[in-house]
Amino acid sequence: MDPRPADVIRVGIDLGTQSVRALLADDAGRVLALGSARLTSHRRSDGDRRHEQDPHQWWDAVGTASRQAFGALTPERRRAVVGAVAICSTSGTVLLGDDHGAPLTPALMYDDARAVDELARLNERLDDGRAAIQLSWALPKIDWLFRHHTTTGRSGRHVMHSADVIAAALVGHRVDTDSSHALKSGYDVVAGQWDEPLLAAAGVVPATLPAVVPPGSTLGTVTAAAAEHTGIPAGTRVVAGMTDGCAAQIAAGALTLGSWNAVLGTTLVLKGVSATLIDDPAGAVYSHRHPDGGWLPGGASNVGAGAVAGEFADDDLDALAAEAGRRFEPAGAVIYPLTARGERFPFVRPDASRFELGATSSRAERYAAVVQGVAYVERLCFERLAALGAPIDGDIRITGGGTRSDYWNQLRADVLGRPLVIPRTPEPAFGMAVLASAGHHADPGVTVTDRAAAMVGRRAVVEPRADAHERLTQGYDRLVAELTRRGHLEAATPATTSATPATTATTSTAAQRLSGRFSP
Numbered sequence: 001m002d003p004r005p006a007d008v009i010r011v012g013i014d015l016g017t018q019s020v021r022a023l024l025a026d027d028a029g030r031v032l033a034l035g036s037a038r039l040t041s042h043r044r045s046d047g048d049r050r051h052e053q054d055p056h057q058w059w060d061a062v063g064t065a066s067r068q069a070f071g072a073l074t075p076e077r078r079r080a081v082v083g084a085v086a087i088c089s090t091s092g093t094v095l096l097g098d099d100h101g102a103p104l105t106p107a108l109m110y111d112d113a114r115a116v117d118e119l120a121r122l123n124e125r126l127d128d129g130r131a132a133i134q135l136s137w138a139l140p141k142i143d144w145l146f147r148h149h150t151t152t153g154r155s156g157r158h159v160m161h162s163a164d165v166i167a168a169a170l171v172g173h174r175v176d177t178d179s180s181h182a183l184k185s186g187y188d189v190v191a192g193q194w195d196e197p198l199l200a201a202a203g204v205v206p207a208t209l210p211a212v213v214p215p216g217s218t219l220g221t222v223t224a225a226a227a228e229h230t231g232i233p234a235g236t237r238v239v240a241g242m243t244d245g246c247a248a249q250i251a252a253g254a255l256t257l258g259s260w261n262a263v264l265g266t267t268l269v270l271k272g273v274s275a276t277l278i279d280d281p282a283g284a285v286y287s288h289r290h291p292d293g294g295w296l297p298g299g300a301s302n303v304g305a306g307a308v309a310g311e312f313a314d315d316d317l318d319a320l321a322a323e324a325g326r327r328f329e330p331a332g333a334v335i336y337p338l339t340a341r342g343e344r345f346p347f348v349r350p351d352a353s354r355f356e357l358g359a360t361s362s363r364a365e366r367y368a369a370v371v372q373g374v375a376y377v378e379r380l381c382f383e384r385l386a387a388l389g390a391p392i393d394g395d396i397r398i399t400g401g402g403t404r405s406d407y408w409n410q411l412r413a414d415v416l417g418r419p420l421v422i423p424r425t426p427e428p429a430f431g432m433a434v435l436a437s438a439g440h441h442a443d444p445g446v447t448v449t450d451r452a453a454a455m456v457g458r459r460a461v462v463e464p465r466a467d468a469h470e471r472l473t474q475g476y477d478r479l480v481a482e483l484t485r486r487g488h489l490e491a492a493t494p495a496t497t498s499a500t501p502a503t504t505a506t507t508s509t510a511a512q513r514l515s516g517r518f519s520p
Helices: 054-070 116-125 139-148 162-171 179-185 195-203 224-230 244-250 304-313 319-328 363-387 406-416 428-437 448-455 467-485 510-518
Strands: 006-017 019-026 029-037 050-053 081-088 094-097 158-161 218-221 237-241 260-264 268-272 286-289 293-302 333-334 353-357 398-399 420-423 458-463
Touching: 006 054, 006 162, 006 333, 006 428, 019 054, 029 054, 029 224, 050 054, 050 428, 054 162, 081 162, 081 244, 081 428, 094 139, 094 162, 116 139, 116 195, 116 428, 139 179, 139 195, 139 286, 158 162, 158 179, 162 218, 162 224, 162 237, 162 510, 195 218, 224 260, 244 268, 244 293, 244 398, 244 420, 244 428, 260 406, 268 363, 293 363, 304 363, 319 363, 319 406, 333 363, 333 467, 353 467, 363 467, 398 406, 406 420, 406 467, 428 448
Parallel strands: 006 081, 081 237, 260 398, 398 420
Antiparallel strands: 006 019, 019 029, 094 158, 218 237, 260 268, 268 293, 286 293, 333 353, 420 458
8 A cells, every 4th residue: 555645755865065954744744853964164365265084974974964864854754655755955066976976076165266267267258149057167176176185096077966975975886967057167058058169168178077867867876875874765866956956946836937936144145937949138137947847046146135144243133123124214325335346246247346325324314225225236136137028927935044134134025026925845855855856656746836835834924014015116126227337237217217127017018118227
């Protein structure tokens, strides 16, 4: 007799930058247990821009986190079937491995910035019609790895993404990679194959790259040795995962057409769903494949909650938020709160810099100006997406550390003029548990969207205040005007200046009305 859906356990593993998290959930979306283990990075302060991690430590940490999670199960739950495990990891993190999938080199993390020469050569060789590759991509790092690492007495040199390392350790052999992790390594998601002209420009030999499969594809089963190390039963299926950003989108349940997940962490990341590929000549918006068909367009701004953490680390944020809400909507000053030079979404400008218009009279007003600035950028990002033809009329779901602030949640709803949904379990590891529950042998027709609808719950819905949206638009318009004056945005007619997601969501001519500010 087949087990009931709630009796099947799905395992999601999130290989992050600072920690590994292993989450166990049933097919009703209940989180049964969670384990975690810290990771350490290797950086230097002498300006060489390195950020490495030891991939062997990843496997140790996965074992610790997974054993902790399985050890926390009740005796009844320990008798349940473990259906599958899926793994997410940071996008753009890469290393070299041997013929068996064992690491040969340290992992270059997504923000390792040593491949500047490789990036410059790559972009010089690209056709004029292509958007420039960015340093955060894995492709220039792959070129750097082959130039700086040689094997000694070990077979092969193969490109691996961080999730591939854990999957290979679980199944005991080198594995295929998924199309999500492969994107920034030079995979053409439209053609469904490695982009050989792009690889040639980077000096990367295609034979060194793994085969690519759709997320959710079976990679193998857990070996006895891996079972002892992790607590995941031997024979459990291991399926191809996705990047952490896509995993967070699944966990948020933003998988239906026109829905979006806005992640307010150190930076602001927007990821949504479109039936067609969104073409952005500037390269600010790029798309993953939706695991069920269609596309997951998105972009990542350098503006985010890091602006608050950097400036108000020693302040009582609750007190500042309370006063900001009472007295400073909008604040007297408008702040474009970049924490470092350069912006990548909603526009690409390496020379963009923080600016302030006007002055603030108190600590609380300054806090208000910073968080309002982040919210204004979020609104501008949605305008950018609408201008490119992306549908934005579905739910907007918000996740990330910024959602811990009730004030900020309300402010974002007011600035956008849209209700915001806060998911119940916004963990990338939970997103991988959802992915692992789709397409299992008993019912291969079940989609990830179906499983998210059954598993993802809502913690709260934040409704915009009718009187606040228009009031806060004043500050938004000042920000747009200054960005236009600096040449970061194209000039727009007065009729487009105050267009918002609230209006574009129901207007078929949104792209025409908004495109003035975002012409290539």
